[in-house]
Amino acid sequence: MRVYKLIAAIFFLIYLGLLFYLYRGLNRSEAYPNKPITIVVHSKPGSSIDLMSRKVAEVARKYCKEPLIVENHPGTQGIVAMQYVMDKKPDGYTMLGVTKSFLSTLVVNKSHVAISDFLFLANMIADPEAIITNNKSGLNTIRDVVSQANELNGKQVWIGPGTGSRDYLMALKCWDVMGIKAQWVDYKSGPQSVLAMLRNEAPVYVGNPSDILGKDDLKIVAIAARSRLESLPDVPTFKESGYDLDESMWRGFALKKGTLPQAVEYLSEVLKKVSTDPQWIEYCQGAYSFPDYLESKTFSKKIDDEMSETIDALQKAGLLNNYVKKGSILLAAMALLFGLIIFFVLWLLIGFNRSRFTYSLLLSGLFIWVSVFFYYQTLLFAIPAGLNITSPALIPRLWSILLFITSIWNLINVLKEKNQPVKRGRIKLVAEILLALLIYFIAIPEMGYFVSTPFFLLAGFYILKYRKWPVMFTYSIGFVLFSYVVFQLLLKIDLPLGALFV
């Protein structure tokens, strides 16, 4: 025990030092920038925008006093990353990587973030949309694609990721400009579409030039850009074939609106210098893209124009609907809450009875309720007509009907069972642990991980009737120090610091 006392004391001192360091470390205030600047990216490492941001960060080392650090916050087509930036102070230390796909994301997803919340700093690169075919298909030029489309009379299949995605809108635009009719089949993701193209399953794929990297069987028929790519001199543009199409996936950076002017100015200057750096230009060419620097004003104007264009296109495609009938969401949420409350109240009431029978009955009832709840929700779907899709209600309905049947079957089994008393469990202990967990959960955003965790662990040990205090302290503080070293230092994962330390 004496050893534990000593270890606990040492750990505690280190822990205090850590807290002091974290507290001090984030409150320096001198001239901008005095700490690393974070670039928030909405997709996983290795994606196009991630690689671009990391390249910018690398080149910017020459021009920026502080390093730029890329952080990935994937989820909901970018909403997660946008929300993350919105939640940060507008102090110029959090930059968002933005791409054209954000426009559709913001139109389609009903979220709290709007395009007007951002100050668009600069565009860096333009990745042209491309029409890709398989060599074996005999479609070598735009003319071939058009004549095949006319032959098939609307049956030609175009594939790509996502109905309503940029690639989808590009396809619609192409059909419009080329005066053809075709069918869109959604292959969900880029790689799956490329696989389908490799087996020559569909004639045309809408993607980007880098999709054919390393794949001899695929061919770019045309790119939607003003000029040919230097790295792909043989690939023609749409314009050369007489079609006026200029569509590219641009990628750049934005800040939260209201960011300190000196930060905006400083970062704009850095990005401008990066955009002319030979290392950057070389990167763009290697990625089969155009270096396309646009300063803040032009960039914002472009975004405004494209935003209204996107809304129009989605509207025309019949995709700007309310897919769920109005008011029903709230109703459904209330029904869910209501159901759960009834379930827990019943459980508590019957819980004292402690027989397996009542619990099983309650559980079967809950499952029947869940199946009905999901089925009811599918009845509220409003699906636009005229699209080449299957109903989103199909599969949930299938599962909920099956769940309903099996739950009824189970209910009959339960009713046939004899009333078996179950041995008394320590429900109180579980409830205490759950309470501690709940407090911990609420405390993390306020007090931060490093302060709340030792308290939770101590409480947990105590609830589970462990009472050797030096050991308890050693383990709880030791764990926090361990997680700091492993997560923060080794794996560079930021743990929530809480309101106290930000």
Added chain:
Amino acid sequence: MEIINNLGLGFSSLMHLTPLLMIVIGVVVGIMVGVLPGLSPSIGVALMLPATFGMDAMSALVLLTAVYLSANYGGSITAIAINTPGTPGAVATTFDGFELTKQGKPMHALMTSLTASTVGGLVGAIILILFSIPLASLALSFESYEYFALGVFGMTIISSLAGDNPVKGYIASLIGLLLVTIGFDTQLPFSRFTMGIPQLADGIEFIPALIGLFALGEIFFSIENFKILKKDVSAKKAIRKNKTLPLNKLWKLRWLMLRSSVIGTLIGVIPGAGGTIATFIAYNNAKSTSKSPEEFGKGSLEGVAAPEAANNGSVGGALVPLLTLGIPGSASTAVLIGALMVHKLNPGPQLFEKEPGLVYGLFISLFFANLVMLALGLLGNKLWVRIIEAPKKLLYPIIIALSFIGSYFIQNSLFDVGICLAFGLLGWMLKRGGYPTAPVILGLILGKMIEENLRLSLVKGDLSEFVTRPWSLIILLLALVSFFLPIIKKRFNPVKK
């Protein structure tokens, strides 16, 4: 013999200090990533990616694949020790691995898992070297019909997991299947069943759900059932007694390990199918061919060996489409594509011609990585057993805190921590009602694949393809057999009691 020349070339380009050091670092990081709940192999590889930007291509690739490989093994450690699959691929390992721990034989499970993982990794590497070109056509031949069939086949394992009361297993799996329909629709730009909660727009994040269901559910359940309040002394004694696993027991598993490794590699080859499905199919296969199927779910070494061999076999498999077609076979290899592009290398068939030293060096590094993993694993096992021996009263709160961090850092979102907690409650509720929790996870893993591909097939129009395409037909027939066989067996051979 061109292949021998190429292997020689690869060997000489690998034999430098940096790549070799990177293998060791990669294995250490990988095992750590695997052990920590919440860090899946793909997140681990993604976390290491930025660190490789300054390296040469060889070192970078070798490091990342070593992380990928050993993270797949590392996940089994926590699956065995604390019923928390450190990675999705280790879900099937909990079925028997944790049972063995409860019986005081964690060392047996850990040794089996380590050996099986090594065998799986080596077999995967050999298949990758010898057959990557012919296997590429397998990867290409899978269309939506086959993916759908494979998803259904994966689901059929529920009938062998179900135990005495199959209905409860079906209900649990349907709950998983229903929950995974929450979120973005696979064909239209809108989110289903979000109930106005914006964080649900992308669906329920899988890993927090997994951690909650297994780790928290198990903890709540065992707290309720006194288990922690008993003295841990008897458990300690049992662990001491079963400190070593007789080698002949491992030797008996040799054919099973080989077979499961091949299953894992072949399924790993199919892009997007992934190692997790492979583990379920291998487990199912092991059970249906075993001489003592009744031991499965009650601490069978075969039940640990099969999924682990398949899981690590899938690593070699997933590299096949990456290197031969330039298509990622799994989430981790998707990050590897990023790594290749950073070094201005185009994944795909041209890579073999332009950079044979690199490709074959990578192949050979897989052998080294497996051996390093074996050595470090043997050392690590002693440490893991020490942790298992720690009093549960101290261990449980720490596992809960770890689960919370694990759920948090996937998206830096406290909402996910809430998901973890909610699934912990669900797991507890199910467990005390006698429902198995694994089918819920199975539904969450396979639901998307089944729905996406069924609906894509419907859009394409011709449903007869399900039975006219050979692979689709074979897999669907296998699914039928594997679903009904356990039920029929039970009917005709009532279990001796």
